[in-house]
Amino acid sequence: QVQLVESGGGLVQAGGSLRLSCAASGSIDSVNFRGWYRQAPGNQRDLVAAIRSGGTTDYASFAKGRFTISRDNAENTLYLQMTDLKPEDTAVYYCRMITFRNYWGQGTQVTVSS
Numbered sequence: 001q002v003q004l005v006e007s008g009g010g011l012v013q014a015g016g017s018l019r020l021s022c023a024a025s026g027s028i029d030s031v032n033f034r035g036w037y038r039q040a041p042g043n044q045r046d047l048v049a050a051i052r053s054g055g056t057t058d059y060a061s062f063a064k065g066r067f068t069i070s071r072d073n074a075e076n077t078l079y080l081q082m083t084d085l086k087p088e089d090t091a092v093y094y095c096r097m098i099t100f101r102n103y104w105g106q107g108t109q110v111t112v113s114s
Helices: none
Strands: 002-007 010-013 018-026 033-039 046-052 057-059 067-072 077-082 091-098 102-104 108-113
Touching: 002 091, 002 102, 018 033, 018 091, 018 108, 033 067, 033 077, 046 067, 046 077, 057 067, 077 091
Parallel strands: 010 108
Antiparallel strands: 002 018, 018 077, 033 046, 033 091, 046 057, 067 077, 091 102, 091 108
């Protein structure tokens, strides 16, 4: 079993930055995918950024140039550096890990004020 715990969310003004972290613990083996998703009220959960086992990254169009996904394999931690935040980035941000199973964190709220 794997546990994912996000942190780093909060309230920030437009144009500001936040760094989200997702710490993984438990029986971690054969990680194929790690990613960040977000969900605003009334909306579906959308992919923000992902990093695959080979190290390749993918970004949603709204994240390109502003967000950077990275990982620390030694600490089993996934990061999302977010810059130039906009009010439309307001959402709950979730991390996801796929091994032989699919795991989600509990989410961290990001609120961007105008």
